[in-house]
Amino acid sequence: MIRKRTVIIAITILLLLAGSLSYLQWGRQMDVSSSSGSGSDNHYELRVSVILNTLVVTDQQKCAEQIFEKCRDNSFHSVRFSYDIQIPHALSVTVYKKQKDAESGNSAFRFSYQQENQIDGSYNIVDNPEKFTLEME
Structure with missing residues (x-):
């Protein structure tokens, strides 16, 4: 009787622990913690800091592609980029696993999407994503 109760x-x-870990890894959405832009007449670069809200990043390249898509689609939960003013010609992203890491400056990884000719603003990330290459740092 006591043994059966202990097993239960x-x-x-264990189920509560597994549920908690699952929520911490997959139950929360990534979001932007800060963003800034800089540019000149023909080039505009968007710099973004993203909080993943996960415990572990298994595939940095896949994660970078998902962030790029969310930036292109302007689909982050708490931030809307002003693409009506100017669409970025380059994107630089610093990725943090959790808010506490962002506050301490402990990034998980960094990446950027750049055109071959970075000075010329011929292409933008929304209309011409195929003209950009991913550079992991």
Whole structure:
């Protein structure tokens, strides 16, 4: 009787722990913590800091591509970029796993999407994504 009760309690604790870890890894959405832009007449670069809200980053390149898509689609939860004013010709992103890492400056990784000719603003990230290459730092 006592052994059966102990097993039930242990299984319950393990299920709660597994549920908590699953939520911390996959249950929260990434979001922008800060953004800034700089540019000249024919070139505009968007710099973004993203909080992933995950415990582990398994594939940095896939994660970078997802962030690029969210920037292109302007689909982050708490930030809307002003693409009506100017669409970026370059994108630089610093990625943090959690808010505490961002506050301490401990980035998970950095990447940028650049054109071959970085000075010429011929292409932008929304209309011409195929003209950009991913550079992991």
